[in-house]
Amino acid sequence: MANDFSILFGGKAGDGIDTAGLIIARILNQLGCRIYIYRDYPSVIRGGHTFSIIRASKNKVSAHQEKVDFIIALNQETLDLHRGKLKKDCFFIYDADQVNINPTGTCGTGVALGKILKEENAPQVMRNSCLIGAFSKTAGIKWEILEQVFRKNIAKEIDLNLKVAQRGYSEARELIKLEAFNQESLPIVNGNEAIGLGLIKAGLNAYLAYPMTPSSSVLHFLAGAARDFSLKVMHPESEIAVALMALGFSYMGQRVAVGTSGGGFCLMTEALSFSGMAELPVVFMVGQRTGPSTGLPTYTAQTELHFVLNAGQGEFSRLIVAPGDAEEAYYWSAISLNLAWKYQVPAIILSDKTLSEGAYSFDLGAMPEPKKEEASLWNRQGQYKRYLDTKTGVSPMAFVPEKEAIIKINSYEHDESGITIEDPQITKLMQEKRLRKEKYLAEDLENYEAVKVYGDNNSENAVLCWGSNKGVCVEAAESLGLKVIQPVVLWPFPLGQFKKALGGVKKLICVENNATAQLALLIQRFGFVVNEKILKYDGRPFSLDELEEKLQGVIK
Amino acid sequence: MNPKDLSTYAKNTWCPGCGNFAILTAIKAVISNLIEEGLTQERIVLVSGIGCHAKIVDYINLNSFYSIHGRTVPAAEAIKLANPDVKVICFAGDGDAYGEGLEHLVFAAKRNANITMLIHNNRVYGLTIGQYTPTSPLGFKGRSTPFGTTELPINPLEVMFSCGATYLARGTSHGIDLLKQIFKQAILHKGFSLVDILQVCVTFFNMYEYYDQRVYELKGHNPQDYDSALKKIKEWDYNQDAPIALGAFYKKEIPTFEERFLAGLQGTLSYKSTVSYPESVPFSAADRDTKIKELLKDYI
Numbered sequence: 001m002a003n004d005f006s007i008l009f010g011g012k013a014g015d016g017i018d019t020a021g022l023i024i025a026r027i028l029n030q031l032g033c034r035i036y037i038y039r040d041y042p043s044v045i046r047g048g049h050t051f052s053i054i055r056a057s058k059n060k061v062s063a064h065q066e067k068v069d070f071i072i073a074l075n076q077e078t079l080d081l082h083r084g085k086l087k088k089d090c091f092f093i094y095d096a097d098q099v100n101i102n103p104t105g106t107c108g109t110g111v112a113l114g115k116i117l118k119e120e121n122a123p124q125v126m127r128n129s130c131l132i133g134a135f136s137k138t139a140g141i142k143w144e145i146l147e148q149v150f151r152k153n154i155a156k157e158i159d160l161n162l163k164v165a166q167r168g169y170s171e172a173r174e175l176i177k178l179e180a181f182n183q184e185s186l187p188i189v190n191g192n193e194a195i196g197l198g199l200i201k202a203g204l205n206a207y208l209a210y211p212m213t214p215s216s217s218v219l220h221f222l223a224g225a226a227r228d229f230s231l232k233v234m235h236p237e238s239e240i241a242v243a244l245m246a247l248g249f250s251y252m253g254q255r256v257a258v259g260t261s262g263g264g265f266c267l268m269t270e271a272l273s274f275s276g277m278a279e280l281p282v283v284f285m286v287g288q289r290t291g292p293s294t295g296l297p298t299y300t301a302q303t304e305l306h307f308v309l310n311a312g313q314g315e316f317s318r319l320i321v322a323p324g325d326a327e328e329a330y331y332w333s334a335i336s337l338n339l340a341w342k343y344q345v346p347a348i349i350l351s352d353k354t355l356s357e358g359a360y361s362f363d364l365g366a367m368p369e370p371k372k373e374e375a376s377l378w379n380r381q382g383q384y385k386r387y388l389d390t391k392t393g394v395s396p397m398a399f400v401p402e403k404e405a406i407i408k409i410n411s412y413e414h415d416e417s418g419i420t421i422e423d424p425q426i427t428k429l430m431q432e433k434r435l436r437k438e439k440y441l442a443e444d445l446e447n448y449e450a451v452k453v454y455g456d457n458n459s460e461n462a463v464l465c466w467g468s469n470k471g472v473c474v475e476a477a478e479s480l481g482l483k484v485i486q487p488v489v490l491w492p493f494p495l496g497q498f499k500k501a502l503g504g505v506k507k508l509i510c511v512e513n514n515a516t517a518q519l520a521l522l523i524q525r526f527g528f529v530v531n532e533k534i535l536k537y538d539g540r541p542f543s544l545d546e547l548e549e550k551l552q553g554v555i556k
Numbered sequence: 557m558n559p560k561d562l563s564t565y566a567k568n569t570w571c572p573g574c575g576n577f578a579i580l581t582a583i584k585a586v587i588s589n590l591i592e593e594g595l596t597q598e599r600i601v602l603v604s605g606i607g608c609h610a611k612i613v614d615y616i617n618l619n620s621f622y623s624i625h626g627r628t629v630p631a632a633e634a635i636k637l638a639n640p641d642v643k644v645i646c647f648a649g650d651g652d653a654y655g656e657g658l659e660h661l662v663f664a665a666k667r668n669a670n671i672t673m674l675i676h677n678n679r680v681y682g683l684t685i686g687q688y689t690p691t692s693p694l695g696f697k698g699r700s701t702p703f704g705t706t707e708l709p710i711n712p713l714e715v716m717f718s719c720g721a722t723y724l725a726r727g728t729s730h731g732i733d734l735l736k737q738i739f740k741q742a743i744l745h746k747g748f749s750l751v752d753i754l755q756v757c758v759t760f761f762n763m764y765e766y767y768d769q770r771v772y773e774l775k776g777h778n779p780q781d782y783d784s785a786l787k788k789i790k791e792w793d794y795n796q797d798a799p800i801a802l803g804a805f806y807k808k809e810i811p812t813f814e815e816r817f818l819a820g821l822q823g824t825l826s827y828k829s830t831v832s833y834p835e836s837v838p839f840s841a842a843d844r845d846t847k848i849k850e851l852l853k854d855y856i
Binding site for chain 1 (some may be wrong): 564565566597598600606611613617618619620621622623624629630631632633634635637638639641642650651659660662663672709817821822823836837838839841844847848849851852853854855856
């Protein structure tokens with residue numbers, strides 16, 4: 001347990017499980033642990049089973065394990081559903097007033113929360129504080145650490161919270177002493193916060209979104225950061241308005257992004273195509289969730305790869321990236337915004353519920369400084385033409401108000417000045433101009449690590465994955481001696497780097513959270529075939545134990 | 557400034573006799589006049605949707621955003637929010653603004669976005685050759701309704717009035733002088749302004765004679781009076797015969813969306829009748845990096 005352990009904290013929706021999980025993570029963070037949190041919650045505000053798995057490790061982790069070291073149960077359901085996951089029985093802490101632990105009898109640490117709350121005249125939500133106190137004692141964590149984290153994270157009634165936590169702390173007994181690792185504590189951010197930070201890093205001016213799980217926390221994060229970073233953050237009437245407003249901001253020279261999930265992106269596709277035609281750069285963050293249609297709103301999937309690849313009428317250039325953890329989310333969000341402006345194309349950041357709402361230890365220094373990519377600006381010479389045909393297809397931009405330029409953008413086919421035309425020659429010229437940009441974009445991407453390789457580079461067995469499966473695949477592959485290939489850029493497809501990564505591979509195993517192996521289908525376009533498919537499409541991400549077992553089954 | 561200077565090389569493809577010509581002439585005259593009065597041309601942005609009306613931006617040599625069908629309003633709102641010093645004038649058709657994009661119009665009026673909507677309301681789809689629109693009268697026979705429509709039209713001014721629009725007027729394409737007058741008022745109005753223009757489609761729904769017989773100009777009407785504005789707006793329901801009033805129905809000044817939004821961002825938001833906010837201070841990439849690091853400390 002010492003170097004890697006997991007705590008499952010469960011109750012019902014509305015109990016504050018999410019915040020409680022984060023506080024436990026921050027307590028463990030003070031011991032120098034690297035953190036990953038998996039959040040599992042239903043699409044309801046009250047009731048329904050909710051749990052977080054907090055994994056703390058000496059080394060960086062970004063996957064959860066099925067087997068856990070501790071269970072903290074606010075209700076009976078938590079214990080009933082998850083007891084089998086405990087590595088060692090009795091390592092559970094529960095509300096003795098609500099949970100009946102029979103048939104085992106006296107095992108575990110029961111705390112009579114109802115009684116304590118009544119005696120302290122504390123509200124129901126403080127049951128969490130009491131159990132966190134009991135957990136801290138059980139795990140041998142010093143009271144001072146708990147107090148410090150509480151003071152930093154709880155604004156409301158801190159003294160009462162501490163008093164309640166102290167009651168839990170004193171009622172429990174130490175079962176194990178978690179040792180501190182001698183390393184710096186890192187910030188814990190979720191994927192969406194990392195995306196927001198990356199966009200800010202690249203000079204974001206405006207962000208627009210209509211709430212939709214699992215993208216909403218980008219909106220919440222940026223709305224909260226709006227004053228600090230001078231961001232115009234707005235939640236308009238629909239995703240249609242969101243995307244069109246983004247194009248308006250882009251026309252005015254403001255770096256803009258939008259966020260949504262598959263259903264909202266359906267409504268944005270007309271604007272995506274408009275962005276391609278009018279060459280107005282916009283970044284679209286698409287957080288995937290289980291579909292089709294409303295599907296499972298709060299659960300995960302990797303089902304929109306071909307949707308974002310093909311969305312929008314007509315043929316136009318686009319950039320698609322799928323970061324695998326919080327650090328990549330930060331880095332590639334910045335790069336997406338930069339490259340969208342350099343090539344005046346729409347860029348899509350493909351996330352999913354696992355990445356967007358999972359929390360990670362975040363090391364800003366672990367990623368390279370996002371390279372500055374300059375947008376092409378008008379030099380104020382001669383008559384301005386918004387769609388001037390150039391070698392790369394990229395036309396110099398000018399923005400309102402510009403005294404010497406008339407800036408006309410158009411959703412219709414247009415000439416270099418932006419005036420509507422239907423002439424076949426100009427139509428062909430402009431179509432080629434717009435598509436040519438993708439070739440130069442692809443060349444530019446050669447300067448980036450667009451395909452990542454991990455694990456045993458000499459292995460003939462390689463796991464092919466994308467997006468949030470990175471963490472679980474890398475960890476499983478490392479323990480099984482396999483290679484991992486993770487294309488981070490999915491379009492323009494980084495063919496050169498991908499071919500190189502495949503060197504020496506005899507068996508390619510794709511691991512995806514969908515039913516049709518969408519990345520396998522994409523690489524098939526370039527003549528590559530996967531030999532095995534491990535697919536999961538029940539809304540839940542792979543746990544490490546589960547994936548290891550499945551991989552063992554196919555590499556035999 | 558001579559309105560001719562606002563022309564482009566684009567070939568005009570409206571039908572002879574089209575009501576859009578009157579709108580084009582009037583808006584060019586008004587913009588020329590506003591430029592003479594000190595509005596700089598680079599601070600004007602024209603926005604159009606899709607349909608016959610939309611070609612107007614090809615014919616005017618000014619900054620323009622030729623949007624897609626039904627989507628003038630969000631783009632216009634964003635342009636204004638991006639730079640409140642810019643005048644945003646939106647052209648949209650009745651199918652465009654009252655049909656496909658009605659949702660946006662409702663919200664822009666509700667917010668009091670400081671943009672001007674000039675609606676080319678010919679009560680028929682022209683470019684798709686003759687189908688009914690949200691303002692076509694009951695029984696209208698179009699290509700999609702060969703036996704006549706079975707639904708009543710909306711009164712767009714009444715809809716906009718109930719959504720909180722702060723300037724509402726009506727004109728016709730047979731009345732350039734009045735168009736000039738209300739276009740100028742609408743553009744200078746601080747807040748959401750909408751002019752419903754009974755613009756005649758000579759090819760698919762020629763209503764010149766019908767309108768000429770029924771229109772009258774509002775005289776002695778106080779546009780600041782809520783009740784009489786509503787009464788005048790409801791006088792004609794776009795369906796049954798009634799006198800058709802032209803001119804400004806309603807005008808009210810309250811803080812705009814942009815003012816409140818930017819005041820919110822700058823920390824000076826109040827819900828009083830006037831709103832002010834300081835100039836935003838730009839910051840450098842280095843400031844940004846420092847602030848990101850500071851922010852991350854809260855996440856440890």
